[in-house]
Amino acid sequence: MDRTRRGPTEERGVTVERIVAAARDSFAEQGWAGTSLRGVARAAGVDARLVSYYFADKTALLQACLQPPAGFAERVAAAASAPLARRGIALLEAMLANWNDPASAVVLRSVILTAAHEPLALRALQAVFRHALIGAVAGSLDDDTGGGSGDLDGGERTLRAGLVASQIVGLFMTRYVWRIPPLSELPDAQIVRLVGPTVQRYLEGPLDR
Amino acid sequence: MDRTRRGPTEERGVTVERIVAAARDSFAEQGWAGTSLRGVARAAGVDARLVSYYFADKTALLQACLQPPAGFAERVAAAASAPLARRGIALLEAMLANWNDPASAVVLRSVILTAAHEPLALRALQAVFRHALIGAVAGSLDDDTGGGSGDLDGGERTLRAGLVASQIVGLFMTRYVWRIPPLSELPDAQIVRLVGPTVQRYLEGPLDR
Secondary structure (H helix, E strand, O other): OOOOOOOOHHHHHHHHHHHHHHHHHHHHHHOOOOOOHHHHHHHHOOOHHHHHHHOOOHHHHHHHHOOOOOOHHHHHHHHHOOOHHHHHHHHHHHHHHHHHOHHHHHHHHHHHHHHOOOHHHHHHHHHHHHHHHHHOOHHHHHHHOOOOOOOOOHHHHHHHHHHHHHHHHHHHHHHHHOOOOOOOOOOHHHHHHHHHHHHHHHHHOOOOO | OOOOOOOOHHHHHHHHHHHHHHHHHHHHHHOOOOOOHHHHHHHHOOOHHHHHHHOOOHHHHHHHHOOOOOOHHHHHHHHHOOOHHHHHHHHHHHHHHHHHOHHHHHHHHHHHHHHOOOHHHHHHHHHHHHHHHHHOOHHHHHHHOOOOOOOOOHHHHHHHHHHHHHHHHHHHHHHHHOOOOOOOOOOHHHHHHHHHHHHHHHHHOOOOO
16 A cells, blocks of 8 residues: 555545554554554555655654644634523533544544653644644633623633643543543533533633532 | 562552553553553653563553542542532542542543543543442432432433532543642632532432422
């Protein structure tokens, strides 16, 4: 399956995507140390030289694996522009939509698992967290938070975003990675009714007392 | 755990613990495929024959790694006997105590990460979940849940336990595994004030409407 480098763009894209998909599995499940360009080539069914052609080294390959999935940031940003009173719900719906998109779910799963033991993946995840959650969601809180807290400081914004992340990541682990019933089986709309109030409180409710 | 019949007990225990600790790291970070008895022996600094002597095969080694840490079940069970009105807080405090105990935290981290790709680890985690959370916490809800729901069915108990797990696992990931500030830096008491109401609602609050 040794594809030419002068082939049509679409074909190259398919090859790169196969390599990256194989690399994602390997980084998530065998870590940095257990992943080799040669092993990834084998799993992807391509010649090892082709992997080296597209990716200078293992770091470049990992970086390609850590790119947020298509649509991820857009969905989160759209949710962040919802009125505050239902922004937690909108954010949860956006994350459920991201996980229901198989191409997106596989990236998120890989980043979450790889970040547990690879500093590069952890930094990538923290960047996604910072931009998607703190930037888009908590960053807009200071405009319209009720209760006289119109001047949320950066610390509070980061704390609220972190709390939102703690619930969403845990839901992802239990519902999608571990598939613990009934969380793994309920329809999205019911998950939103069950967990939405938590996200909503973390976004705008009274927190520490 | 298959211990030798000779030599001082304490010394044997130390050796076995070193082997298991090395195996935990390896399973969590390199997965089942990336873990070998030989590699574990090297990481533990012991002769490979000693690993084979204590553990018949890789499955036996993984099972030893998945034993819940000492004190884990006891702390959760004690929290489960707290009055319902503060049981969510007590449960969260018990989990924070488990994570602050380094010996316990390393086991939980390993089980959580390994369960993402090893069916045996996933089953072990589901068993811990079932016994520690559904059995101890949600199972006692039917005795004293207010609001006329004295007859929680098993489905609702399991759902409530799953929701509790979703928040606690996510907190563990963000605070301990990824170390995302400020969640990673706040004192336990503040975490309890921030996240306790969520756990409390999942245990006894109105859920789905």
